Amino acid sequence: MSPVLHSELPHLVEMDTGPAPHDYGTGRRCSCGTKLSRYNPGPLCWRCERAQLTADAKAQVRAVEAKREHVCPVCARKFTASHGQVRYCSDHCRRIARWKREQESRRKRRTP
Ligand SMILES: [Zn+2]
Ligand SMILES: [Zn+2]
Secondary structure (H helix, E strand, O other): OOOHHHHHOOOHOHHHHOOOOOOOOOOOOOOOOOOOOOOOOOOOOOOHHHHHHHHHHHHHHHHHOOEEEEEOOOOOEEEEOOOOOOOOOHHHHHHHHHHHHHHHHHHHHHHH
């Protein structure tokens, strides 16, 4: 029985454990204070990430709801606004509305 030579020992260090996950380092924290896993590539913990996804979905629903039909106060044409702050159907009508406002304020200034 011959003694086992050192060079014949299996390379324990190179044991096959599959591809190692990327290590993003420890000591990182989510904005909520939760310690992040060193394998978490994002800036959020899984709980905040899920909350973020829910918030995104809600925002999307809100964006769709905001696309309501408006009536242009200048030409009375119906139009769909992409967001809540649109009041006129076009730049043309917005300019007319502004011009009207200016005329109005000019008249007021003339007759105090
Ligand atoms: Zn968090
Ligand atoms: Zn219009």
